[in-house]
Amino acid sequence: MIVYLDTSALVKLLVTEAGSPSVSDLWDRAQRLFTSRMAYPKARAALASVFRSGSLAGAGFRSAKHEFERRWSEMVIVDVTAELAAVAGEVAEDFDVRGYDATHLASALAIADAEPVVATWDLSLAGAAHRAGLVVTPALEPAP
DSSP: OEEEEOHHHHHHHHSOOTTHHHHHHHHHHOSEEEEETTHHHHHHHHHHHHHHTTSSOHHHHHHHHHHHHHHHHHSEEEOOOHHHHHHHHHHHHHHTOOHHHHHHHHHHHHTGGGOOEEEOOOHHHHHHHHHTTOEEESOOOOOO
16 A cells, blocks of 8 residues: 555654644655645644643653654655645645645645645545545545
């Protein structure tokens, strides 16, 4: 299985929260893992925010950063090239998503031939990825 992880999924590997066991399972089962280059600063910012909130102590923060670096080195990174940025601009317009979400979706679409499972807990990104024809986890609930 090929897995594309957005920032929300990456953070769940580092900080125990709802969905963490699911992402850990995906990580363990994946043959290859992808993410966008821009997930690096976003994940580091998310960790710093958790630390500042007091939910992660100093030693836990350092451990989470170390774990992030280890996991980052194991992933295939999709670079944000001029071409990918242009696609992300189109994705933002076509799927009504924010810039970072558009970049994640454009990155996942760049590897669409590998038929990735897109791991995201961002509902806007999940909906857009689903509409773009990608498999999303956790699976979206059908609209009533």
